[in-house]
Amino acid sequence: xxxxxxxxxxxxxxxxxxxxxxxxxxxxxxxxxxxxxxxxxxxxxxxxxxxxxxxxxxxxxxxxxxxxxxxxxxxxxxxxxxxxxxxxxxxxxxxxxxxxxxxxxxxxxxxxxxxxxxxxxxxxxxxxxxxxxxxxxxxxxxxxxxxxxxxxxxxxxxxxxxxxxxxxxxxxxxxxxxxxxxxxxxxxxxxxxxxxxxxxxxxxxxxxxxxx
Ligand SMILES: C[S@@+](CC[C@H](N)C(=O)[O-])C[C@H]1O[C@@H](n2cnc3c(N)ncnc32)[C@H](O)[C@@H]1O
Numbered sequence: 001x002x003x004x005x006x007x008x009x010x011x012x013x014x015x016x017x018x019x020x021x022x023x024x025x026x027x028x029x030x031x032x033x034x035x036x037x038x039x040x041x042x043x044x045x046x047x048x049x050x051x052x053x054x055x056x057x058x059x060x061x062x063x064x065x066x067x068x069x070x071x072x073x074x075x076x077x078x079x080x081x082x083x084x085x086x087x088x089x090x091x092x093x094x095x096x097x098x099x100x101x102x103x104x105x106x107x108x109x110x111x112x113x114x115x116x117x118x119x120x121x122x123x124x125x126x127x128x129x130x131x132x133x134x135x136x137x138x139x140x141x142x143x144x145x146x147x148x149x150x151x152x153x154x155x156x157x158x159x160x161x162x163x164x165x166x167x168x169x170x171x172x173x174x175x176x177x178x179x180x181x182x183x184x185x186x187x188x189x190x191x192x193x194x195x196x197x198x199x200x201x202x203x204x205x206x207x208x209x210x211x212x
Contacts, residue, residue, distance in 0.1 A: 001048060001074070009076035013094070020079050020092040022072070029105035035064045036088035040110040043068055043142075045097045045130060046117055050078030052192040053113075057090040059190065063110075068093045097130060097138070104142040112139055114151045116194035119158040131162035136169045140212045150209045152180065154198035159206035171210040180207040 013020050021027065032038040040063045044053045047067035057065045067090065069075040075094045082090055095103055117130040127134050131151065139149060149171070153159050166173070177183040181199055185207065195205055 003071055003073035005073050009073050012076055012079060016079055019082050022094040034091050039064050042111040043109050044113040048074055049193050050081055052115055052190055054081050055190045057087045061089055064089045066091050066093050070096050100138040100142050106141050107144045109142050110144050111148045115192045116153055119155045131165050133169055148209055148211055152205055152207050154203050154205060166210055171212055174209045177207040180205040
């Protein structure tokens with residue numbers, strides 16, 4: 001998903017720093033101060049337009065959430081939705097997941113979500129896949145010891161790659177589904193924009209949760 005930058009987006013972001021930060025330099029270890037209450041912190045990496053994280057934050061007021069997104073334009077679209085809702089437990093972060101260690105302290109996060117991450121099918125792009133070992137190493141550091149990683153995708157190739165990559169890294173799988181919407185896990189599932197699109201076409205959604 002590539003979105004064209006619009007002039008209103010920069011202005012909106014600049015005027016709403018209580019909800020959104022762009023590549024902040026001094027937030028590691030300090031995220032709880034951005035929320036109304038100090039409570040478990042969950043991070044979605046690659047939030048897109050934010051459907052999942054807004055619904056998740058509404059459903060779980062007992063947790064704090066961060067929507068992390070590389071594209072300014074997508075983050076501005078999340079911000080628009082947040083300005084309509086003003087959820088006290090949701091913050092938006094414009095940054096690249098490659099910089100997680102500069103953005104979060106060790107053990108600062110209790111759960112991470114990877115939803116419909118870009119598949120990067122070419123072997124030479126493996127390091128860009130958000131389930132490649134270079135990324136898993138970052139998640140291991142920012143996640144608490146018992147922290148959970150949740151991953152959903154429509155892409156069979158990326159799912160198979162991720163199972164191998166995570167298994168080789170030593171992650172322990174807790175739940176695996178090759179058809180999330182037809183499983184018992186569907187009751188609790190909050191969908192993303194991409195998920196809605198693929199599910200409507202009848203494609204199965206692959207799902208897993210695991211811990212380091
Ligand atoms: C295919 S879209 C899926 C969006 C959303 N999660 C959904 O399921 O509808 C992947 C999103 O991840 C973002 N993304 C990809 N790599 C990223 C990275 N390294 N750091 C932060 N965001 C990233 C992209 O900009 C894009 O918005």
